Amino acid sequence: MSLLAMSLLLVLTQQPPPPVQRPTASGTSPVAPAPAPAPAPTNVEPAPITTPVDVAPTPVPQDMSPAPAPAPVPVPAPEVGPPFYRPEDMQALRQRHGLDPKPPTVERKPVFRCWVADPTCGFVIELNATSAYAFRAEQGSVNKVNDIKRWSSTRVQYDVWFSIPTMVETRGKFRYTRLSLGPKGGVVASDSKDIWGNVGIAGRYWFSRKRFAPNLEFTSSLVFKVVGINRAGNFDSVRGPMGFSADVAFGLGGFGSIVVGGQFDSPLAREDVPDVERVSAGGMFFLGFRGNIVWGAPAALAVATHAITTRAVTAP
Amino acid sequence: MVTPDSEPAPTEVAPTPAPTPAPAPSAVVVLAPPPAAPGPARTPPPEHGPFFAGEPASETAFPNGPRTTDKPRLSIGGGAFCFVDDAFCKSSLILTADVGIGVNIVGGTRSPDLPYAHFNFRGGVVFKPLMRDGWHPWGIGLVGSWSRGTGAPSKETAVVSPHTDTWRVSVVNQMWLSKKRNGFHLDLDLGLIRSTVLDGRGQFFGTNASLSANWGGWGGIFMSGDFLDHDTRVVFGFRGHGIATAPAIGLILLGLLAGGAFGGAQ
Numbered sequence: 197m198s199l200l201a202m203s204l205l206l207v208l209t210q211q212p213p214p215p216v217q218r219p220t221a222s223g224t225s226p227v228a229p230a231p232a233p234a235p236a237p238t239n240v241e242p243a244p245i246t247t248p249v250d251v252a253p254t255p256v257p258q259d260m261s262p263a264p265a266p267a268p269v270p271v272p273a274p275e276v277g278p279p280f281y282r283p284e285d286m287q288a289l290r291q292r293h294g295l296d297p298k299p300p301t302v303e304r305k306p307v308f309r310c311w312v313a314d315p316t317c318g319f320v321i322e323l324n325a326t327s328a329y330a331f332r333a334e335q336g337s338v339n340k341v342n343d344i345k346r347w348s349s350t351r352v353q354y355d356v357w358f359s360i361p362t363m364v365e366t367r368g369k370f371r372y373t374r375l376s377l378g379p380k381g382g383v384v385a386s387d388s389k390d391i392w393g394n395v396g397i398a399g400r401y402w403f404s405r406k407r408f409a410p411n412l413e414f415t416s417s418l419v420f421k422v423v424g425i426n427r428a429g430n431f432d433s434v435r436g437p438m439g440f441s442a443d444v445a446f447g448l449g450g451f452g453s454i455v456v457g458g459q460f461d462s463p464l465a466r467e468d469v470p471d472v473e474r475v476s477a478g479g480m481f482f483l484g485f486r487g488n489i490v491w492g493a494p495a496a497l498a499v500a501t502h503a504i505t506t507r508a509v510t511a512p
Numbered sequence: 513m514v515t516p517d518s519e520p521a522p523t524e525v526a527p528t529p530a531p532t533p534a535p536a537p538s539a540v541v542v543l544a545p546p547p548a549a550p551g552p553a554r555t556p557p558p559e560h561g562p563f564f565a566g567e568p569a570s571e572t573a574f575p576n577g578p579r580t581t582d583k584p585r586l587s588i589g590g591g592a593f594c595f596v597d598d599a600f601c602k603s604s605l606i607l608t609a610d611v612g613i614g615v616n617i618v619g620g621t622r623s624p625d626l627p628y629a630h631f632n633f634r635g636g637v638v639f640k641p642l643m644r645d646g647w648h649p650w651g652i653g654l655v656g657s658w659s660r661g662t663g664a665p666s667k668e669t670a671v672v673s674p675h676t677d678t679w680r681v682s683v684v685n686q687m688w689l690s691k692k693r694n695g696f697h698l699d700l701d702l703g704l705i706r707s708t709v710l711d712g713r714g715q716f717f718g719t720n721a722s723l724s725a726n727w728g729g730w731g732g733i734f735m736s737g738d739f740l741d742h743d744t745r746v747v748f749g750f751r752g753h754g755i756a757t758a759p760a761i762g763l764i765l766l767g768l769l770a771g772g773a774f775g776g777a778q
Contacts, residue, residue, distance in 0.1 A: 303575035310576055318577030319694050321730050323756050325763065352767060354760035356752040358727055361574075371572045379733055381611060381750025383764055389773050391764070393611030393629060395733065395750040420613035420629045426663075426674055431773060433675035435662045437627045438613050468624040473665065489759060499767045506771025 299368025313450025315372040325498035326353035328484020335476040351482045352502040355382035387509035391423040413445040437464040452487030566691035597729025599695040606636040609757040612749020619742030623665035630661030651686030664711040678707035694728035
């Protein structure tokens with residue numbers, strides 16, 4: 197017996213040490229060492245050296261730990277992914293910060309999908325039509341003192357707005373636009389077949405999240421004459437310097453707003469400009485209604501205003 | 513004896529078999545999965561940073577806004593062709609209208625530089641040829657446009673050229689800076705133009721270059737230059753997709769028509 201043990205001891209000491217065992221899966225519960233040592237797997241002595249039962253061609257990992265405990269220590273399963281907090285944690289967080297304890301889980305849908313601006317939509321492309329009364333003025337003869345032509349007219353404007361959510365608020369898992377800002381451009385029309393182009397920015401601040409949420413709109417743009425009555429008296433391209441326009445409005449939803457603003461057409465009167473190319477300073481103040489054409493009324497009102505103005509109003 | 517079916521063994525074997533009376537928390541640390549074996553060097557994500565970034569992971573979203581998994585708006589074939597260009601469209605229709613203001617720079621001492629404004633219609637197709645296996649920021653396309661602008665400067669009372677018409681054929685180079693819906697991209701257009709020069713009645717060739725900042729296929733702002741012999745026109749303006757601008761054009765024409773603007777002069 198002792199001879200056999202000595203030979204096995206000799207063989208084992210010449211073999212490489214067994215590799216270190218690793219968990220086969222990250223989610224498996226590890227086994228804690230038992231409080232009491234278990235009997236050795238074999239009765240081969242000496243005891244400090246672990247003895248495998250059979251010698252395989254390749255080293256076989258040997259469990260050298262004590263016997264498994266009768267009741268393994270429960271280890272909570274690791275979190276699979278975010279969120280790493282529980283509903284109770286969220287509730288405590290809401291209470292701590294004074295948030296709504298029951299945030300909404302369902303939100304209404306806009307009437308015209310998102311073709312009309314809505315706080316629940318995010319990025320919105322909108323086409324707004326403006327119909328407004330306009331008090332127009334233009335500089336008259338420079339040879340007379342305070343020669344200013346003034347007349348009542350209208351202003352019709354069609355603008356494409358890119359309303360980009362610039363500032364948002366969050367309620368539960370819903371995000372709402374509080375302030376949108378983005379480029380806009382379009383055309384402005386008035387009497388005497390005057391048509392301007394405009395390029396600028398438009399913004400809207402929402403005071404609530406409802407369908408007809410009150411909001412404050414503000415725009416500013418560069419304005420330039422594109423079409424009108426030229427020097428030959430034809431309705432064609434017209435030269436004009438760059439002016440600017442700005443307005444503010446109070447609206448309900450993205451459907452409509454009451455708008456007030458002004459426009460200034462800068463003069464073209466440099467000394468090196470030929471007399472025939474010179475343009476007087478002009479401008480207008482306007483008060484009217486602006487709304488998205490999708491629901492119809494703003495478009496119909498703008499077309500009617502434009503047609504009536506073209507027929508009935510003539511610049512002095 | 514350990515077999516593959518047996519329970520997983522601890523990672524480390526205690527050097528001494530002395531038992532511990534109770535499992536200590538340190539045992540959990542010991543039993544934690546070891547660090548991964550060093551493997552081949554991990555390559556960073558192909559797109560990162562403020563540009564070329566996709567929608568960030570977020571637990572919040574606009575209730576009625578687009579989802580990141582949605583197909584591009586107004587597209588067929590899951591983005592194979594889009595009527596409104598977007599970041600994940602492999603090919604798209606370009607159909608825009610724009611207005612712009614700038615300056616007409618006349619060479620020599622013939623005339624001072626004067627304001628120049630135009631309205632323009634533009635159409636074509638763009639492709640993202642490198643987006644077969646994944647997203648790619650580059651797109652290329654071909655567009656044609658026609659514009660009507662302010663007439664040439666004149667020193668005479670009579671209007672020699674009431675307006676300036678220009679035809680363009682341009683190659684569009686797109687650089688999408690974002691993978692988001694309606695993502696931001698810069699476009700550089702280079703092409704040939706055919707237009708009048710000053711108050712001449714003939715048609716001449718020139719070149720065109722345009723740089724624009726766009727949101728998806730909906731449009732944006734641009735700066736464009738038409739370069740002809742002694743006649744350069746530089747314009748800054750706003751362009752919008754036909755879906756948004758066509759109704760505006762129709763309504764303004766309807767108002768003019770109903771107002772009798774096309775009935776003759778005066």
